[in-house]
Amino acid sequence: MSATHIIGVFDSKHDLLTGIEGVKAKNFVIDEIYTPYPVMEAIDALKRKSHFTKAAFLYGFAAVIGVLSFLYYTSVIDWPINYGGKPTNAFPSFIIITLVLTILTVTILSLFTFSIRARIFPGKKYFLPDERATDDKFIILFDKNNAGGGFEAISGVLKANGASEVYEKEF
Amino acid sequence: MDTNVIFSKKFNYITYVLMALGAIGLVYGFLTDTHRTWANLLLNNYYFLSLAIGAAFFFSLQYITQSGWSAMFRRIPEALMAYIPYAAVIMLVMFFGLHDIYHWSHPDLVAGDELLAHKAPYLNVPFFMIRIVIFFGAWILLTRYLRKLSLQEDSLGGIEMFEKMEFWSKVFIFVLALTFSMASFDWIMSIDAHWFSTIFAFKNFGAAFYHGTSLIALIAIVLHKKGYFKDMNEYHLLDFSRYMFGLSIIWGYLYFAQFALIWFGNIPEETIYYAKRWDNGWKIFFYLNFAINWFIPFIVLLPQKFDKNINIVYGICIMLLLGLYTDIYEQVMPDFLKSPSIGIIEIGVFAGLAGLFLFAFGKALAKVPLIAKNHPYLEESIHHHLH
Numbered sequence: 001m002s003a004t005h006i007i008g009v010f011d012s013k014h015d016l017l018t019g020i021e022g023v024k025a026k027n028f029v030i031d032e033i034y035t036p037y038p039v040m041e042a043i044d045a046l047k048r049k050s051h052f053t054k055a056a057f058l059y060g061f062a063a064v065i066g067v068l069s070f071l072y073y074t075s076v077i078d079w080p081i082n083y084g085g086k087p088t089n090a091f092p093s094f095i096i097i098t099l100v101l102t103i104l105t106v107t108i109l110s111l112f113t114f115s116i117r118a119r120i121f122p123g124k125k126y127f128l129p130d131e132r133a134t135d136d137k138f139i140i141l142f143d144k145n146n147a148g149g150g151f152e153a154i155s156g157v158l159k160a161n162g163a164s165e166v167y168e169k170e171f
Numbered sequence: 172m173d174t175n176v177i178f179s180k181k182f183n184y185i186t187y188v189l190m191a192l193g194a195i196g197l198v199y200g201f202l203t204d205t206h207r208t209w210a211n212l213l214l215n216n217y218y219f220l221s222l223a224i225g226a227a228f229f230f231s232l233q234y235i236t237q238s239g240w241s242a243m244f245r246r247i248p249e250a251l252m253a254y255i256p257y258a259a260v261i262m263l264v265m266f267f268g269l270h271d272i273y274h275w276s277h278p279d280l281v282a283g284d285e286l287l288a289h290k291a292p293y294l295n296v297p298f299f300m301i302r303i304v305i306f307f308g309a310w311i312l313l314t315r316y317l318r319k320l321s322l323q324e325d326s327l328g329g330i331e332m333f334e335k336m337e338f339w340s341k342v343f344i345f346v347l348a349l350t351f352s353m354a355s356f357d358w359i360m361s362i363d364a365h366w367f368s369t370i371f372a373f374k375n376f377g378a379a380f381y382h383g384t385s386l387i388a389l390i391a392i393v394l395h396k397k398g399y400f401k402d403m404n405e406y407h408l409l410d411f412s413r414y415m416f417g418l419s420i421i422w423g424y425l426y427f428a429q430f431a432l433i434w435f436g437n438i439p440e441e442t443i444y445y446a447k448r449w450d451n452g453w454k455i456f457f458y459l460n461f462a463i464n465w466f467i468p469f470i471v472l473l474p475q476k477f478d479k480n481i482n483i484v485y486g487i488c489i490m491l492l493l494g495l496y497t498d499i500y501e502q503v504m505p506d507f508l509k510s511p512s513i514g515i516i517e518i519g520v521f522a523g524l525a526g527l528f529l530f531a532f533g534k535a536l537a538k539v540p541l542i543a544k545n546h547p548y549l550e551e552s553i554h555h556h557l558h
Contacts, residue, residue, distance in 0.1 A: 057473070084437060085437075086437070092427075092430065092431050092434050092435070093431065093434075093435055095427065095431070096431065
């Protein structure tokens with residue numbers, strides 16, 4: 001599964017952004033961008049849309065319904081107890097439990113969703129094309145087979161737009 | 172950039188007409204039902220004061236957090252603060268209506284009531300009036316000073332004014348925390364003098380901040396539609412919506428927290444407050460408040476697409492202004508009316524004070540250029556961009 005990749009290294013976020021602009025102007029296809037901290041412009045540039053918020057909303061909705069029906073089942077249907085004359089369906093006091101359990105459910109399910117989508121699991125070997133991306137460098141990664149250009153062409157564009165270093169690597 | 176807002180003649184006429192309606196409403200009210208009229212005066216004055224105080228708090232918060240995005244809009248809360256002196260005058264006039272509103276102000280009733288007698292060192296007429304003077308004195312002095320610094324910045328420039336304002340904003344919110352809490356205890360909670368809620372001040376302050384912010388957003392949108400604030404973009408809207416969204420949760424939380432504890436504790440001294448607000452058709456306000464102030468803003472402002480849509484935010488802002496009214500109406504009026512009703516007095520007094528509020532706001536806004544030009548974060552505000 002090894003393929004040749006072209007790696008462009010940038011020294012600052014500003015350089016990275018001009019680099020992305022330059023690459024997009026020439027219609028090369030970026031495979032991935034690695035940055036030391038989240039750079040929203042890079043996510044925009046990759047045109048990746050996340051449906052994560054929608055998933056989280058659905059989890060929350062399901063959790064509210066689930067928790068409320070569970071509370072209704074336990075305290076009204078299965079084992080009604082009279083607490084100081086309160087109605088067995090003590091809805092206002094259910095809300096607090098519902099809030100807390102909803103947060104818990106959404107958190108855990110979101111964690112699993114994210115892990116599955118990002119294919120992360122305990123014991124997975126990390127993959128990093130250039131280790132300096134965890135320090136102070138910004139990395140643009142191209143897959144040479146479908147980048148839409150050769151090393152010379154891409155390297156020229158990156159260098160012209162502020163890349164400090166461009167090299168090829170196989171993995 | 173140096174343009175002032177020019178209000179049309181129509182706007183001025185409308186404020187005068189509203190004020191005239193208010194005068195008619197007051198005269199009619201004092202001839203027919205004095206209790207109800209004083210209560211309405213309190214309700215509406217507190218309503219508009221809440222908006223002004225909320226706007227002032229928003230204003231000082233922008234300095235304390237050194238927010239850049241809102242630098243363009245700061246003249247709006249500045250102008251909204253101009254209502255505070257008018258509110259002071261009306262609150263002082265309320266002296267003549269104390270006996271109609273607060274039963275702790277009757278010495279003969281207090282004498283036969285152990286609990287009220289116990290509270291008398293705090294809840295008595297002279298100290299009550301002194302507190303009004305102190306509260307408004309502090310607010311007027313501080314908001315005037317902040318406004319003065321802001322205007323000085325326009326002519327002098329530099330960063331010195333900004334730092335001064337940041338410091339005085341901190342002083343202001345500290346003073347506000349104490350005074351507005353006591354003010355809401357004094358004016359609203361003491362209507363039911365036997366009842367108390369320790370979260371009350373925070374709840375009402377949260378409402379003031381929430382609805383004050385939505386009023387600022389509303390005015391920004393209206394001015395944008397009229398051709399001012401040309402640089403206002405969807406990201407400013409998004410920030411306003413985020414404020415409202417977050418505050419809607421806080422409002423819902425506080426409103427529910429007060430209710431849930433009383434419902435769960437089930438102590439007659441406390442539940443009487445809600446018993447009064449649930450019987451005789453009042454219960455609809457309980458649900459209406461949740462719907463207008465929490466549920467609808469929460470659901471509608473959840474997707475970012477709606478947050479950035481000017482017409483949706485516009486609608487939500489208008490709805491929230493109604494929401495503050497129903498919130499305070501539910502707190503004040505059950506003690507004066509058997510069942511909820513909106514009559515000539517309600518509409519008249521509201522119209523009158525709305526006219527006064529718009530008059531004060533319009534005068535203060537039109538006096539100086541709409542955009543404060545030497546604010547250090549102004550460029551950031553104009554080129555505001557989010558992801």
